[in-house]
Amino acid sequence: MNAQVQPPFRKDETLERLLEEVNRLLAPAEETVLARYRMPRWPVVIIVGAPRCGSTLTLQWLAATGRFAYPTNLLSRFYGAPYIGARIQQILTEHDFQGEIFDFNPEVPFTSNLGKTRGALAPHEFWYFWRRFFRATDTHRLxxxxxxxADTARFAAELAALEDAFGKPLAMKGMLLNWNIPDVSRALEKAIFLHVKRHPFYNIQSQLEARVKYFGRREPWHSLKPPEYHWLKDLSPIEQVAGQIYYTVRAVEAGLAQLPPARRLEIRYEDFCAHPEQLFQQLAEKFAQQGCSLAGPYKGPARFKVANRLRLPEADCRAIIAAYRRFSGEEIAP
Structure with missing residues (x-):
């Protein structure tokens, strides 16, 4: 029996049908547009990492700097025709004369609920777009x-068109491709894979809490499925999540190790929260290494509040530490 998703996270089937229809109707026009594009001009910043690692905050921060284009909640509705979606977004938000249609908030709030944000212009995960090109049938490893x-030529052309529509380099989440980073890298002439890593204990704690929030209980699997899912699913919930986080991070690190240094960057969530400007400077260096500029002063928050707090009972904390030790051989006392 499938686990019952809690009401705030359930899909609206009517909306799903409408979006499928609209994107199907727009597809021929998008096809015409794509004939003009082949490859993005700037490096595409692709965030990778384990679920609950801080990736949403990182994308919100990139969006708030004003230096990057990114998938929004509005744009996500046009997953099959993103260039047209970008133009519609610009008509509605940037050129809405005297607020005749909507009163959009251009600010990007640093809040989310299991990766979901609120507001038309808030960042979106854009999973439907990714799945158009990279469709895993079992776990999330292709x-x-x-x-x-995978139609990687069209994938690159879609990103190039989206980049051109906004006139900025793109930043987006790409965790669905955690296990195929070299494959995605080969599809793009310029890219930066940004790995956000969080203290394993708090990463596991947060993912356990996500299960309860999404399903109302710990037992159902939530989010990314590493290849090890086939045997992890038979363990206890705490062991499942400890393995999910460990094997996902290990796969990302292995994939990144196959890329040139100019195309990869690792940041600890805790360090990012303490000094976000440092990440901006590191990204600027990676852009320069690929012959592009991210020049100009940093304009953004000086710091963020780290969300690492012990919230589980002592017995659960001990079980998390023991489970992670079983997989990694490492001690991760909070």
């Missing part, structure tokens, strides 16, 4: 034949 069937 098999070689699934990679072979």
């Amino acid at each position: 098999a070689p034949e699934e990679v072979q069937h």
Whole structure:
């Protein structure tokens, strides 16, 4: 029996049908647009990492700097025709004469609920877009034949068109491709894979809490499925999540190790919260290494509040530490 998703996270089936219809109707026009594009001009910043690692905050921060284009909640409705969606967004938000249609808030709030944000212009995960090109059928690792069937040329052209529409480099989440980072990298002439890592204990605690928030209980699997899912699913919830976080991070690190240094960057969530400007400077260096500029002073928060707080009973904390030790051989006392 499928686990029952809690009401705030359930899909609206009527909306799903409407979006499918609209995107199908727009597809021919999008196809015409794509004939003009091949590859993004700037490096595409792709955030990777474990679920609940701080990726949403990182994307919100990138959006708030004003230096990057990014998928918004509004744009996500046009997952099959993102260039047209970008133009519609600009008509409604940037050129809405005297607020005749909507009163959009251009500010990007640093809040979210299991990766979901509020507001038309707030960042969106854009998973429907990613799944158009990279469709894993079992776990989230694409098999070689699934990679072979991916239309990577169109994927790159779609990103190039979206970049051109906004006139800025793109930043987006790409955690669905945690297990195929080299494959995605080969599809793009310029890219920066930004790995956000969080203290494992708090990462596991947060993912356990996400299960309860999403399903109302700990037992159902939530979010990314590493290849190890096939045997992790038979363990206790705490062991499942400890393995999910450990094996996901390990896969990301292995994928990034295959890339040139100019195309990869790792940041600890805790360090990012303490000094976000340092990450901006590191990104600027990676842009320069790929022949592009992210020049100009940093304009953004000086720091963020770290969300690492012990919230689980002592017995659960001990179980998390023991489970992670089983997989990694490491001690992760909070």
